[in-house]
Amino acid sequence: MSEEAAVATSLPGRVTEDLAARLAPVDAELARRYPGEPGTRQPVHTVYVPADAYSAGTVAEWGGQALELLGRHAPSAGEFADVLGLPDELAGPVHERVLAKLEREPVEDLRIDFEDGYGVRPDAEEDADAAKAARLLAGSWEAGGAPPYAGIRMKCMEAAVRDRGVRTLDIFLTGLLEAGDLPEGLVLTLPKVSFPEQVDAMAGLCGEFEEARGLPRGRIGFEIQIETTQSILGPDGRATVARMIEAAGGRATSLHYGTFDYSAACGVSAAYQAMDHPAADHAKAVMQVAAAGTGVRLSDGSTNVVPSGSRQQVHEAWKLHHGLVRRSLARAYYQGWDMHPGHLPTRYAATYAFYREGMERAASRLAAYAGHFGGESAVMDEPATARALSNYLLRGLDCGALTSSEVARYSGMTRADLDRLAGRSAPTGQTGAT
Numbered sequence: 565m566s567e568e569a570a571v572a573t574s575l576p577g578r579v580t581e582d583l584a585a586r587l588a589p590v591d592a593e594l595a596r597r598y599p600g601e602p603g604t605r606q607p608v609h610t611v612y613v614p615a616d617a618y619s620a621g622t623v624a625e626w627g628g629q630a631l632e633l634l635g636r637h638a639p640s641a642g643e644f645a646d647v648l649g650l651p652d653e654l655a656g657p658v659h660e661r662v663l664a665k666l667e668r669e670p671v672e673d674l675r676i677d678f679e680d681g682y683g684v685r686p687d688a689e690e691d692a693d694a695a696k697a698a699r700l701l702a703g704s705w706e707a708g709g710a711p712p713y714a715g716i717r718m719k720c721m722e723a724a725v726r727d728r729g730v731r732t733l734d735i736f737l738t739g740l741l742e743a744g745d746l747p748e749g750l751v752l753t754l755p756k757v758s759f760p761e762q763v764d765a766m767a768g769l770c771g772e773f774e775e776a777r778g779l780p781r782g783r784i785g786f787e788i789q790i791e792t793t794q795s796i797l798g799p800d801g802r803a804t805v806a807r808m809i810e811a812a813g814g815r816a817t818s819l820h821y822g823t824f825d826y827s828a829a830c831g832v833s834a835a836y837q838a839m840d841h842p843a844a845d846h847a848k849a850v851m852q853v854a855a856a857g858t859g860v861r862l863s864d865g866s867t868n869v870v871p872s873g874s875r876q877q878v879h880e881a882w883k884l885h886h887g888l889v890r891r892s893l894a895r896a897y898y899q900g901w902d903m904h905p906g907h908l909p910t911r912y913a914a915t916y917a918f919y920r921e922g923m924e925r926a927a928s929r930l931a932a933y934a935g936h937f938g939g940e941s942a943v944m945d946e947p948a949t950a951r952a953l954s955n956y957l958l959r960g961l962d963c964g965a966l967t968s969s970e971v972a973r974y975s976g977m978t979r980a981d982l983d984r985l986a987g988r989s990a991p992t993g994q995t996g997a998t
Contacts, residue, residue: 597810598857601955602817603988605962606861607672607713608915609902610820614681615693615716620700623711627670629905631663633871637878638909647879648886648910654917662912665964670908672963673713673899676701678732679720679755687728694732698739705747715751717789721762730769737784741777752786753820758794760804760811767813785815787863791822793829796847806854816860819851820901823865839865839888839900848897864892864900871906882910889914898959912963919960926953927974930985934977954986 613622638644644662645655676697678690685693697716704710716736719729733752740746754766770784788808790796798804809816826847827837838844848864855862867888871881885907892900893915902911930953960966961979968979975982982988 599859600857600987602859602861603983603986605712606898606959607711608898608963609671609900609911610673610675610863611671611902612675612677612681612717612866615676615678615690615697616682616685618676618697618700620704620709623671623674623704623709626905626908627666630670630908631666633878633906634662634666634909637871637875638882644909644913647882648913648917649883650913650917651921654920657920658913658916661916661964662909665912666908669711669964671711673751674711675714675751675753676716678729679717681717684725684728687731690728690732691735694735695739698736699743702740702743702747705749706744710747710749713749713751714747715753717753717755720754720756721765722756733769734773737773738777746779746783750784751817752784753789754786755789755822756791756825757788757808758792758804759798760807763788763808763811763816764813767811767815770815782814785817786812787818787820788812788816789820789822790847790851791825791829793826796850803850803854805851809854809858809860816858818861818863818899819855820863821848821851821865823901824868826865839867840891848895852896862897862899864897866901866903867907868903870904871910872904878906881906886910886914890918893918915963916965919956919963919965922956923960923966923970924974926956927971927977929953930957930977931975934975934981934985951986954982955988958982958986958988 611626619625634644638647641655641659644650644659645652650658678694682690682693694716701710701714704714716732718733719725721729737746740750754763757763766786770786771781773779774781774783788795788805790805795804795808798807805819809819821839821844823839823844824837827841827843828834830843832841832843844865848862851862867885869881869884871878871885889900889911892898900911902908930950933950933953957966957971957975958979961968961971961982971982972978977985
């Protein structure tokens with residue numbers, strides 16, 4: 565008698581069939597609402613530049629200014645590490661990689677700003693700036709000099725500026741298409757969202773543009789900027805941000821926290837408006853839970869303290885920014901805003917230290933999980949943790965903190981192995997070290 569025949573059961577076979585039929589709608593809804601991570605590179609930051617200040621040389625200029633500031637106020641690896649409190653073993657590797665990043669790819673995600681950083685201008689002036697932004701950005705993409713991700717932040721869907729925002733978006737997207745095609749790295753940001761209906765309107769607008777230009781449906785996505793209290797908690801007591809993700813109809817790519825607008829809306833006085841204020845932590849915790857599993861990513865906000873003035877003032881600003889970035893990373897906010905070239909050295913230093921200090925342990929745990937080297941580990945990880953470990957290493961590879969050879973040395977895995985464990989597709993937009 566076979567082992568299978570020796571196992572006794574009591575339930576009739578129709579039970580599983582009935583369950584499958586009963587839960588089929590739930591299965592479909594879970595798959596629709598929670599498709600999981602998009603499986604592509606996420607930039608570590610977004611740089612905002614007013615539209616009238618944007619030029620073809622903006623990205624290189626930011627990198628040059630960041631390098632100049634670093635060379636003037638912390639010219640050696642040891643000095644930079646002392647300012648930030650980095651351990652000796654990370655000083656050299658982090659400094660070396662920061663310098664290389666600022667020369668090779670100083671900006672990972674660029675947003676040409678037509679909202680708060682730009683203000684209200686005569687229509688003819690904004691028309692011209694929108695057309696210029698499309699022309700210059702298309703040229704940069706064509707020449708290979710654009711950041712992996714770039715786009716515009718339009719004006720919001722509130723009545724006073726709605727028509728202007730729609731026109732700017734139309735001019736910009738039309739200009740890109742006239743120059744060739746919509747790039748894969750295109751990102752659009754919708755600010756000051758308060759009600760799901762505004763997100764629904766934006767999704768409809770994207771659909772109208774796709775139809776007008778013969779684009780595939782769903783080609784255009786957008787970020788939702790969380791800057792109002794109503795976007796977190798609605799008048800009905802429900803978490804509005806979850807309803808916004810649904811209203812986007814699959815077009816929402818990420819949620820960006822707006823530090824200062826949101827803090828002001830909560831009544832926080834100017835001196836205490838910051839990314840680590842309790843009001844900010846509450847909003848971001850709601851955003852995090854609402855977005856989990858949906859494929860919609862998260863971005864933290866910014867600090868308005870810029871590294872300028874005396875060496876001591878620059879060092880204090882760097883310490884503050886470095887600490888805030890580290891805090892965000894530990895809380896699984898892997899992206900944030902940078903508002904000044906002087907923020908780039910500490911953005912990358914904090915990010916690189918975060919991935920390098922945990923690389924060996926993460927890779928070893930993953931090797932033990934996968935059975936490489938007959939690995940033994942004091943931690944018994946589950947599949948969900950293995951995915952998290954893989955994603956951790958992949959994020960480090962994407963931004964240039966780690967190299968494939970380093971990861972392979974400790975994990976025995978290739979980039980393709982990590983992609984499979986993390987459930988990622990083939991990497992796109994990857995320009996990190998190999």
